[in-house]
Amino acid sequence: MNAWKSGVLKVSGRGIRRSVATLAVLALSLSSCGSHKSSAAENAVTESPPLKAIASIKELMDSTVDPSADGLWNSVWIVSNANGVDKHQPRTDEEWHEVRRHAITLIESMNLAMIPGRPAAPSGTKAGLGELTPQQIDAMVKANRPEFDEFAGAVRESAVEALAAIDHKDPEALSRIGGEIDERCEACHTTFWYPNSKRPNK
Structure with missing residues (x-):
């Protein structure tokens, strides 16, 4: 039977079913392709970029x-002399x-220090006096x-506290926390750099 009549295309039931099935397969393929691309994009976003330590701890x-x-x-200090007390x-x-800016740099520097594989010093570096x-x-x-x-991590947390003191413009707190940072830095040094020296408390 002629499919065309009066300018109208007539399609048999079998043809309709075949067309619908073809469209369904095509839609499924496009959906699968889009899903695959979306999944790949999500993985690219969620996967952490590899961290590679380049500089040594000494250089850092x-x-x-x-x-x-x-x-x-150096941001907060007090000097007493014959002329009185000078508060900086x-x-x-x-x-x-x-x-x-200094607090932010110190915070993130501690994160960098914890990247595995970072050597203590550049190749050929000699030990300092009393150091390993x-x-x-x-x-x-x-x-x-x-x-x-x-x-x-302890130095980082002290630096975070220093950042809070800075945001509150609290020089007394900043001075106190600065002392804690000094103690925690020295505790690390006397543990890993010159362990035979007297070790302060953490």
């Missing part, structure tokens, strides 16, 4: 940890913002990784 200390800690320690502290918003060799420090850190991370 020299580049970020020491300058940021010094910035906090941040006073303007710009000065407080500068100190805040870089190879000995590496072995100490590897054998006592949880303790090393605990020290770094």
Whole structure:
């Protein structure tokens, strides 16, 4: 029978079923393709990028940890002399913002310090006076990784407290917390760098 009549296409029931089935398969294929792409995109977002330690701990200390800690320690101090008491502290918003930068840097530096595989010092570095060799420090850190991370985490938490003091513009609290940061840094140093020295409390 001619499918065309009066300009209208007539399709048999079998043809309709075949067409519907074809469309269903096509829709399912497109849906599966879209789902696969969506899943791949989600995995790309949720998977953490690999972290690779490039600089040594010594270089990290020299580049970020020491300058940021010094910035906090030097932000508040008191000197008494014959002329009276000289109190130094941040006073303007710009000065407080500068100190805040140091706190942020110290916080994130401790996160960087905890990336596994970071060597103690660049190749060829000699041990300082009273210090273990870089190879000995590496072995100490590897054998006592949880303790090393605990020290770094303690400094980080003190730096977070310093950040809160800065945001509240509280120089007294900042000075007190600065002392805690110093003690916690030294506790790590006397554990992993010069363990034969007298060790302060954490």
